[in-house]
Amino acid sequence: xxxxxxxxxxxxxxxxxxxxxxxxxxxxxxxxxxxxxxxxxxxxxxxxxxxxxxxxxxxxxxxxxxxxxxxxxxxxxxxxxxxxxxxxxxxxxxxxxxxxxxxxxxxxxxxxxxxxxxxxxxxxxxxxxxxxxxxxxxxxxxxxxxxxxxxxxxxxxxxxxxxxxxxxxxxxxxxxxxxxxxxxxxxxxxxxxxxxxxxxxxxxxxxxxxxxxxxxxxxxxxxxxxxxxxxxxxxxxxxxxxxxxxxxxxxxxxxxxxxxxxxxxxxxxxxxxxxxxxxxxxx
DNA sequence: TATATCTCCTGCGGGC
DNA sequence: TGCCCGCAGGAGATAT
Numbered sequence: 001x002x003x004x005x006x007x008x009x010x011x012x013x014x015x016x017x018x019x020x021x022x023x024x025x026x027x028x029x030x031x032x033x034x035x036x037x038x039x040x041x042x043x044x045x046x047x048x049x050x051x052x053x054x055x056x057x058x059x060x061x062x063x064x065x066x067x068x069x070x071x072x073x074x075x076x077x078x079x080x081x082x083x084x085x086x087x088x089x090x091x092x093x094x095x096x097x098x099x100x101x102x103x104x105x106x107x108x109x110x111x112x113x114x115x116x117x118x119x120x121x122x123x124x125x126x127x128x129x130x131x132x133x134x135x136x137x138x139x140x141x142x143x144x145x146x147x148x149x150x151x152x153x154x155x156x157x158x159x160x161x162x163x164x165x166x167x168x169x170x171x172x173x174x175x176x177x178x179x180x181x182x183x184x185x186x187x188x189x190x191x192x193x194x195x196x197x198x199x200x201x202x203x204x205x206x207x208x209x210x211x212x213x214x215x216x217x218x219x220x221x222x223x224x225x226x227x228x229x230x231x232x233x234x235x236x237x238x239x240x241x242x243x244x245x246x247x248x249x250x251x252x253x254x255x256x257x258x259x260x261x262x263x264x265x266x267x268x269x270x271x272x273x274x275x276x277x278x279x280x281x282x283x
Numbered sequence: 284t285a286t287a288t289c290t291c292c293t294g295c296g297g298g299c
Numbered sequence: 300t301g302c303c304c305g306c307a308g309g310a311g312a313t314a315t
Contacts, residue, residue, distance in 0.1 A: 002309095003309095032291090032292080036311095061309075061310095077309080077310085078309095079292090079308090079309060079310085080292085080293095080307075080308055080309065081292095081293080081294095081307095096293085114292085114293060114294070115291090115292050115293050115294080115307090115308090116291085116292055116293075117291075117292065117293095117308080117309060117310080118309090161285085161286090162285085162286080163285085163286065163287090167286085167287085170309085170310095172309085172310075179308080179309070180307095180308065180309090269287090269288085269308090270288080270289080270290095270308075271306090271307075271308055271309095272306085272307080272308095
């Protein structure tokens with residue numbers, strides 16, 4: 001399940017293996033994977049083919065490939081199960097291959113996505129707060145690994161909201177890059193239950209939660225990301241190992257690594273939340 | 284306007 | 300063995 005560290009691993013792979021190549025042709029094999037490009041497959045292909053990829057950038061869970069001359073980009077979201085793979089052009093097609101772009105170096109850039117929550121779309125680059133981003137990403141907040149991430153500004157935003165802290169952490173317009181896994185890990189590290197209200201938490205505690213989010217994602221990035229079921233892989237198809245370091249997510253019934261109490265699982269926002277009933281008291 | 288809930292999708296695994 | 304159902308969850312759409 002790709003969150004910020006996993007997307008960053010993919011971005012680094014694209015930067016290494018794809019930047020500098022020109023797209024010679026592209027095939028869209030599933031309409032859902034380009035549903036966000038409202039002008040359709042023909043328009044999307046027309047904007048991509050013949051253009052050189054000049055950079056691979058990211059904000060939160062969005063990544064994009066800037067095409068020459070630097071005014072537009074292919075915006076990619078991996079969704080739940082998306083993979084960006086660089087493969088030899090003659091490699092067999094993956095079962096869930098959705099988009100195949102042939103590159104000038106002889107390789108394919110392939111978008112493989114089992115659950116089709118992800119996809120590609122073109123967007124124009126705009127400048128927001130001093131940084132060039134695709135217009136479709138302009139509403140996404142800076143992520144904790146962004147050098148210009150402003151902790152105090154996010155703390156102020158959180159204090160001004162009246163909602164549960166986990167819900168706020170998952171709101172990409174408040175802070176981006178955090179998904180269900182790293183939200184649970186950050187809250188476990190900060191000893192806060194996800195249903196605590198943002199306007200009732202102190203500024204130091206909110207800072208602690210955001211610092212925890214950054215540190216847990218830093219650690220995950222250093223191990224190549226988290227992998228549970230081979231749905232997340234880097235551009236070479238390799239999985240990360242951070243799942244061996246998780247303290248909360250997926251550990252229902254196992255002893256808390258801090259106090260030994262059995263970890264609990266609760267339903268939250270149509271998904272599972274994991275926490276320690278002793279270290280993380282509900283409101 | 285802010286917040287909460289629903290919906291999309293596919294494959295796996297458990298229960299019968 | 301095969302069928303059914305719950306589950307996984309990011310983000311935009313819709314409801315409150």
